[in-house]
Amino acid sequence: MIDNADNPWGRRLHDALTFATFADSAYPVTPYASVGLADVRPDAPDRLDMPDVGDRSASGVLDKLQAAGYVTARTVLRETSSQAYLSDGRTVTAVRVLRPFALVGVEYRFSREANSRAIKYGHAYADQWEITDRSYIVPTGWYLVGETGDYVTDLVGVAGMDGDPDGCVFEMEGFGASQCAAGCQSCDARWLAYADSWHFDADDSDADAWDFDDADDIDETAGTVACPACGTGRVGFDIF
Ligand SMILES: [Zn+2]
Structure with missing residues (x-):
């Protein structure tokens, strides 16, 4: 695994996945695309080209990026803790980024008035929102994403690969690569x-x-x- 991690872009995807698991909402955009407040209005219809890919887990984010056509992802290794005699299960996903993207983080808030509307009508849109941050650009290419955990997974690491990592031998320790x-x-x-x-x-x-x-x-x-x-x-x- 470590031997095969041969470009620095794994860190880019790692940053983006972490970004999307912490952001209130995270929208993928093409690099350098300008995004204004009007593009992320809470009451705007859902945009297929700019879905919210925020999720609690990295694999959830990857599923949403795949649905939006930015990546393809396939599981190349899945072991539950009982299968592997490990304290935690582990999953390795091969990801191919088809189009470069960055993520735009947006935070939505409800004013007291919007809250009252929500209580009165059972639904209301947030009426305050701001663009909080933007991730690094994730280049096209192949990546390996390592997660641990049986039901709730933690992102362990991401490695940038020069080609389809099919057939590689995975050492989960390698995902903790820190240098x-x-x-x-x-x-x-x-x-x-x-x-x-x-x-x-x-x-x-x-x-x-x-x-x-x-x-x-x-x-x-x-x-x-x-x-x-x-x-x-x-x-x-x-x-x-
Ligand atoms: Zn030099």
């Missing part, structure tokens, strides 16, 4: 980022630290960015 190494082939500068951080600190080199968000010329197919140290080389990633 991402970055290195430039031209100037040999090396960095490390820990946990879910996108901040890269120099590793055995005197290169300056940098943040992924500030990286230039992101090549989402090759999984590389322009080297912030030498400016000419390409930085690749290794997740372990």
Whole structure:
């Protein structure tokens, strides 16, 4: 599993899934699409192209993204705790992102007046709403999503894959992968980022630290960015 996680985009999908499990409502949009308050009115008819994909679990979010045509997902491993003699069941899902997307988080609230209407008529729309946040862009490609738990599942991790992960051997431990190494082939500068951080600190080199968000010329197919140290080389990633 760890050996096969070979691009940094797993972290993007991980961030987006976490985003959608915490947000009040989360709407998928195409990258850089502008979304205004009018687009997320509480009383607007449901939009097939922009459904609320928020859910309590990552697999619930993936189901909704699949229904909206953004991803395909298939279960490649499912073991209950009794089958595997584990304290928790585990599930691995192979996900293919067909269209790049970002998630827009929206919070809806009811004023006292809207609350009274809801009580009086049995239904009312929220009358206050705001766009709270926007996730990173999730690039197209293959991903493995690991979850544990038999009935209620927890997201353990996401790995970005170079191709269909069919036939891979899965080590659930690998989903806890917490380090991402970055290195430039031209100037040999090396960095490390820990946990879910996108901040890269120099590793055995005197290169300056940098943040992924500030990286230039992101090549989402090759999984590389322009080297912030030498400016000419390409930085690749290794997740372990
Ligand atoms: Zn370099």
